[in-house]
Amino acid sequence: MKNTISARVADFLKNYPPFNEVATKELENLSEQVRIIYKVKGEVIFTIEEEAHPCFYVVHKGAVVLTKEPNDEVVDLCDEGDIFGLRPLIANENYKIGAKAYEETILYAIPIIEFKPIIKEYEAVGTFLIESFASNTRNPYSKSYRGKLYEGSTPTESNPLKSSELLDVQGVSYSKKLISCSENTTIKTIATTMTEKRVGSVLIVKDNLPVGIITDKDLRNKIATGLFPITTRAKNVMSSPVITYPKKMTVTQAQMAMMKSSISHLCLTMDGTPDSEAVGIISKHDIMFELGNNPAVLLKAIKRANGFKKLKTVRRRIMDLLSGYLEQNLPLTLISKIISELNDACIKQITKIALSRMDAPPPVKFAWLAMGSQGRSEQLLQTDQDNALVFENVPDEQLTETRIYFLELAKLVTKGLFKIGYEYCPAEMMASNPDWCLSLAEWKDRTFHWITNPGPDEVLLSSIFFDYNLAYGDVSLVNELSAHLFETTERYPVFFLHLASGALQSPSPSGFFRSFLVEEDGEYKDFFDLKRRALMPLIDGARVLVLSHQVKSINNTAERFEKLAELEPNNEELFLACSYATKALLKFRTKQGLLHNDSGRFIALTKLTKEEKIKLKRSFKTIKDLQELLKIRFKVTNLLG
Amino acid sequence: MDFFKKKRKKHYPDFWLEYEAKFDKKVDYTISEIRFVVFDTETTGFDYDTDRILSIGALSIKNNSIPINDSFEVFLYQHFYHAKNIEIHGILQEERQERITELEALIKFLEYIGDSVLVAHHAGFDRNMINHALNRHGMPNLKNKFLDTSVLYKRTLIKSPLLHVKPQYSLDELAEKFDISKKDRHTALGDAYITAIAFIKIVQRLKTKKNFSAKKLLK
Numbered sequence: 126m127k128n129t130i131s132a133r134v135a136d137f138l139k140n141y142p143p144f145n146e147v148a149t150k151e152l153e154n155l156s157e158q159v160r161i162i163y164k165v166k167g168e169v170i171f172t173i174e175e176e177a178h179p180c181f182y183v184v185h186k187g188a189v190v191l192t193k194e195p196n197d198e199v200v201d202l203c204d205e206g207d208i209f210g211l212r213p214l215i216a217n218e219n220y221k222i223g224a225k226a227y228e229e230t231i232l233y234a235i236p237i238i239e240f241k242p243i244i245k246e247y248e249a250v251g252t253f254l255i256e257s258f259a260s261n262t263r264n265p266y267s268k269s270y271r272g273k274l275y276e277g278s279t280p281t282e283s284n285p286l287k288s289s290e291l292l293d294v295q296g297v298s299y300s301k302k303l304i305s306c307s308e309n310t311t312i313k314t315i316a317t318t319m320t321e322k323r324v325g326s327v328l329i330v331k332d333n334l335p336v337g338i339i340t341d342k343d344l345r346n347k348i349a350t351g352l353f354p355i356t357t358r359a360k361n362v363m364s365s366p367v368i369t370y371p372k373k374m375t376v377t378q379a380q381m382a383m384m385k386s387s388i389s390h391l392c393l394t395m396d397g398t399p400d401s402e403a404v405g406i407i408s409k410h411d412i413m414f415e416l417g418n419n420p421a422v423l424l425k426a427i428k429r430a431n432g433f434k435k436l437k438t439v440r441r442r443i444m445d446l447l448s449g450y451l452e453q454n455l456p457l458t459l460i461s462k463i464i465s466e467l468n469d470a471c472i473k474q475i476t477k478i479a480l481s482r483m484d485a486p487p488p489v490k491f492a493w494l495a496m497g498s499q500g501r502s503e504q505l506l507q508t509d510q511d512n513a514l515v516f517e518n519v520p521d522e523q524l525t526e527t528r529i530y531f532l533e534l535a536k537l538v539t540k541g542l543f544k545i546g547y548e549y550c551p552a553e554m555m556a557s558n559p560d561w562c563l564s565l566a567e568w569k570d571r572t573f574h575w576i577t578n579p580g581p582d583e584v585l586l587s588s589i590f591f592d593y594n595l596a597y598g599d600v601s602l603v604n605e606l607s608a609h610l611f612e613t614t615e616r617y618p619v620f621f622l623h624l625a626s627g628a629l630q631s632p633s634p635s636g637f638f639r640s641f642l643v644e645e646d647g648e649y650k651d652f653f654d655l656k657r658r659a660l661m662p663l664i665d666g667a668r669v670l671v672l673s674h675q676v677k678s679i680n681n682t683a684e685r686f687e688k689l690a691e692l693e694p695n696n697e698e699l700f701l702a703c704s705y706a707t708k709a710l711l712k713f714r715t716k717q718g719l720l721h722n723d724s725g726r727f728i729a730l731t732k733l734t735k736e737e738k739i740k741l742k743r744s745f746k747t748i749k750d751l752q753e754l755l756k757i758r759f760k761v762t763n764l765l766g
Numbered sequence: 767m768d769f770f771k772k773k774r775k776k777h778y779p780d781f782w783l784e785y786e787a788k789f790d791k792k793v794d795y796t797i798s799e800i801r802f803v804v805f806d807t808e809t810t811g812f813d814y815d816t817d818r819i820l821s822i823g824a825l826s827i828k829n830n831s832i833p834i835n836d837s838f839e840v841f842l843y844q845h846f847y848h849a850k851n852i853e854i855h856g857i858l859q860e861e862r863q864e865r866i867t868e869l870e871a872l873i874k875f876l877e878y879i880g881d882s883v884l885v886a887h888h889a890g891f892d893r894n895m896i897n898h899a900l901n902r903h904g905m906p907n908l909k910n911k912f913l914d915t916s917v918l919y920k921r922t923l924i925k926s927p928l929l930h931v932k933p934q935y936s937l938d939e940l941a942e943k944f945d946i947s948k949k950d951r952h953t954a955l956g957d958a959y960i961t962a963i964a965f966i967k968i969v970q971r972l973k974t975k976k977n978f979s980a981k982k983l984l985k
Binding site for chain 1: 823825830831832833834835837839923924926927928929930942943945949950953955956959963966967970974975976
């Protein structure tokens with residue numbers, strides 16, 4: 126019986142191949158037999174050699190990673206709308222690859238019995254499934270076939286997990302949104318179009334056939350030099366004839382072609398000759414993106430992303446980059462600079478996208494603040510989002526209305542952050558919460574209250590908020606708020622005492638016999654809480670010391686310690702050790718997080734090598750020394766009592 | 767005891783006796799073996815006595831899996847009809863949905879739910895609505911165990927002085943928290959679906975807390 130839910134499933138499926146080939150009625154009937162399955166992150170869907178399920182799967186939400194023996198090598202990552210687990214459909218045998226939920230995932234299980242008649246009826250469906258099946262088992266070209274069979278469907282998203290060895294066989298993905306002009310278009314119009322569409326080249330077509338191409342380089346060499354006026358026609362400037370290639374090209378082939386003719390753009394046509402219709406353009410940038418992991422390319426990709434889904438793909442590449450850097454053992458200072466830069470760009474882009482989706486421009490100036498680890502540029506892995514928003518003071522009667530606007534905006538931004546992988550803050554410390562979306566005057570009042578009434582909650586709030594960093598928007602608002610904070614803390618120095626005692630509240634990392642102290646119950650029983658027991662004491666310590674020195678605009682913990690070493694030569698050794706320990710622990714956490722696809726906060730001690738344990742313990746000594754210094758300096762012993 | 771039971775049973779129609787009999791077997795507390803039925807009712811209003819059920823939508827969940835062919839959706843004939851509800855529920859009397867009587871709907875619903883654990887958002891309301899309908903037809907109240915996602919959700923929240931826990935969380939808020947599409951909101955089955963996904967995610971979160979057990983969940 127057709128119902129609301131089966132209609133909803135059909136509505137989803139019809140957007141993705143091969144279901145887009147199937148008639149509505151049949152798709153609706155099929156949808157009534159679908160099972161909706163929820164999988165937690167990391168949960169197994171099927172393993173290698175497991176008996177085939179009576180169904181295959183479509184990813185509705187989340188992502189699924191397919192792995193192959195030996196060593197659980199990653200074969201593919203399936204995103205929303207991708208199908209997998211096709212073996213039982215094609216061959217009557219056990220699974221040859223394993224499938225696991227890469228994120229929290231919702232799957233549609235399509236029963237094979239119900240689906241078989243559809244394959245018989247629609248030839249294209251069968252072809253597509255065979256191609257997809259082949260692609261999951263690493264058959265060359267299948268990725269590009271995917272696009273070939275379904276012209277007009279969404280362009281193939283590039284696969285984020287491919288290894289370089291695949292480049293020789295993997296089809297190149299190209300932009301299908303072809304920007305073209307006629308021979309008589311003026312250069313001025315062309316340049317405007319290129320700027321608007323943010324592309325580096327325009328194809329010149331005549332009767333749908335490619336006759337020439339104009340790139341950024343042509344504009345520079347021929348127009349800017351004065352060789353041609355800006356009013357000249359495309360035909361005078363374009364490079365002609367166009368070098369064309371068939372669209373079924375591998376990344377390596379495309380790269381070779383560009384090198385051979387020393388050009389930066391390839392035109393792809395239906396049959397590879399200039400006498401057939403152009404279907405796409407591959408730019409050097411596209412190739413670079415395929416080749417991967419280069420911060421400049423990723424940065425460009427972030428800026429070009431016009432939707433959250435695209436950003437999510439880029440984010441995964443950033444994670445690849447991060448793991449590559451850690452493997453090469455680059456200095457953490459450098460790694461965190463680059464990754465933070467990229468993370469920052471993502472937040473900026475999300476805010477931009479969110480702004481473009483609002484009905485009206487912001488009524489007044491505002492600033493989006495990243496708090497916590499992100500504010501300190503220490504967020505290498507995706508963790509929870511902590512953010513706040515400050516907007517310019519407005520007259521009282523406009524306050525409600527203004528806040529409503531910014532809350533609406535914040536909702537879009539936090540949702541975007543969620544979509545690309547930042548979990549919502551469990552304590553609701555987000556700009557979408559009216560408590561964290563305030564005018565400048567309100568923020569001043571609120572922080573004044575924290576500083577002058579430092580109870581445990583106020584200290585906790587301060588310690589989260591005071592590491593804020595401008596992520597997007599107006600810098601003058603932030604400067605004014607910072608100035609206010611320093612002024613107030615100077616007038617109420619007792620606040621430091623409370624902040625320091627807060628910093629000493631973190632539980633000790635090791636016991637009396639220098640053994641690790643592990644969690645006693647809950648989900649992470651017997652795990653070591655690296656964040657709370659080791660990183661937090663350092664972070665909190667650095668904050669209070671730096672604030673008491675009135676040092677502005679250094680948020681990063683390691684950098685704060687370096688600054689402190691400079692300010693207090695007599696404690697130089699300790700502070701440098703703290704800086705080192707912070708970096709070591711952060712690197713350690715990041716490695717653990719990448720290994721387990723989580724935040725890296727909790728560590729299974731049994732899985733550590735002896736060397737790693739020794740390293741960790743060495744940093745504990747530094748933490749103890751720092752805590753002693755805090756106790757003495759801010760005279761907090763009596764408070765702890 | 768037996769005497770009373772027999773005497774009472776005589777008054778009830780077969781469908782109720784069949785439903786009742788399903789509760790005779792012992793309860794299994796393996797969470798992956800429990801059949802949960804997540805349901806929602808759309809009604810003409812909030813008064814249990816004067817308002818009536820417009821539609822019931824329900825889905826079953828077992829081991830985090832929702833088979834669509836085991837879902838339930840009925841629309842009822844309406845004699846009581848409040849224009850103000852149309853705006854919320856979008857159910858128009860003239861709409862070409864196949865309609866059945868209240869009694870038929872109850873019979874089908876009892877057959878569908880059996881002894882499953884019932885789940886709803888603000889479950890008290892839906893439970894009372896169904897119970898009042900049952901009572902009108904001379905039947906006692908539902909015998910199933912009930913879970914309320916609005917109560918369960920609050921248990922997933924962290925205990926922090928910084929988090930202000932609201933007394934109530936709407937289904938819309940849950941949908942946003944758990945990134946569930948709000949399509950088909952305010953149809954009984956659409957809301958049941960949102961509730962079902964939220965329920966699965968909530969239980970997942972509760973499982974990570976210490977001392978979680980299915981028995982405790984169902985207490």
